[in-house]
Amino acid sequence: MVYTYTELLKIGYSKYEIKQALKNNYLFKTKFNLYSTEKQVNTLELITKRYPRAIFNSYSALFYHHLTDTIPESYFVSLLNNERKIFDKDIITKLEDDKLYGIGLTKTKVNNVDIRIYDKERILIDIIKNKKNMPFDQYKEVINNYRKIVNELDFNKIEKYAAINKKNKNILSTILMEVK
Numbered sequence: 001m002v003y004t005y006t007e008l009l010k011i012g013y014s015k016y017e018i019k020q021a022l023k024n025n026y027l028f029k030t031k032f033n034l035y036s037t038e039k040q041v042n043t044l045e046l047i048t049k050r051y052p053r054a055i056f057n058s059y060s061a062l063f064y065h066h067l068t069d070t071i072p073e074s075y076f077v078s079l080l081n082n083e084r085k086i087f088d089k090d091i092i093t094k095l096e097d098d099k100l101y102g103i104g105l106t107k108t109k110v111n112n113v114d115i116r117i118y119d120k121e122r123i124l125i126d127i128i129k130n131k132k133n134m135p136f137d138q139y140k141e142v143i144n145n146y147r148k149i150v151n152e153l154d155f156n157k158i159e160k161y162a163a164i165n166k167k168n169k170n171i172l173s174t175i176l177m178e179v180k
Contacts, residue, residue, distance in 0.1 A: 002049045003035045043090070044113040047075060051086060054079055055105055056117040057094060057126065064110050065120050067145045070138055078118070103161055120149070121157040128174045129165060146179045153179075 003011075008018055008027075018035070021027035028036045032050040047054060058076035062068045075091045080101045086093045104122025107114055118126070124146060131139050146153070162171045 001037045002030070002041060002045050004049065005033075005035065008035055042111055042113055043075070044110055044115055047077070047091065048113060048115055051077065051079070053083065054086070054093075054116065055102070056115055057123070058092075061118050061123045062127075062142055064108065064115070064117060065123065067120070067123070067142050068138060069141075099164060103164060104157070119157070120146075120152075121154055122161055124153070124158065124175065124179070125161045125165065125171055128171050128178075143178050150179055 005018070009015075013021070018027065022029060022035075025039075026037070028039050028041075030036055030041055030046055032046050034046060034049055054077035056064060056076065057078045059068070059070070059072035059074075060076040063070065063072055074089075076094070077086070077091060078094045078096050078101060079085070081095045081097050083095070085095060104119045104125075106117060106119045108117055109115075127134065127139070127142055134142075158175060159172065162175075165171060
């Protein structure tokens with residue numbers, strides 16, 4: 001289990017007891033200045049605990065939604081524009097404005113950790129919008145995987161998400177040509 005310092009104090013640990021637990025290896029301090037009851041901690045659990053408003057997007061979301069086999073080298077997350085960017089070499093932060101942040105937010109369980117993640121429809125919009133920034137092989141793999149699940153997609157959501165974007169006509173026509 002992972003705790004913040006404040007949570008440890010709330011559940012009854014004193015500052016002295018926290019120091020003693022660390023010294024005696026009952027608690028372990030993690031990379032993100034969190035405390036764990038186990039020596040090895042799932043990085044997803046650390047990220048979600050340290051950055052509770054972060055939403056997994058981009059390559060991370062594609063991988064967690066099983067739309068690519070490529071394991072991302074970093075964790076990709078979105079935060080609201082006015083939030084502080086995450087300065088960690090393993091996390092790539094995208095700051096989004098109010099009108100886009102949270103659109104398509106869902107929760108899922110990955111490696112026994114509940115994470116906030118954009119749904120498949122939102123990720124499809126983002127992939128189409130930014131396809132020039134993605135390696136062509138991976139883009140084709142993702143589009144082929146979307147074709148396999150086309151009947152599971154909610155096209156009302158896709159239309160709604162596309163309407164929020166400035167290039168919505170191009171996005172919708174591209175989706176219809178490439179996925180449907």
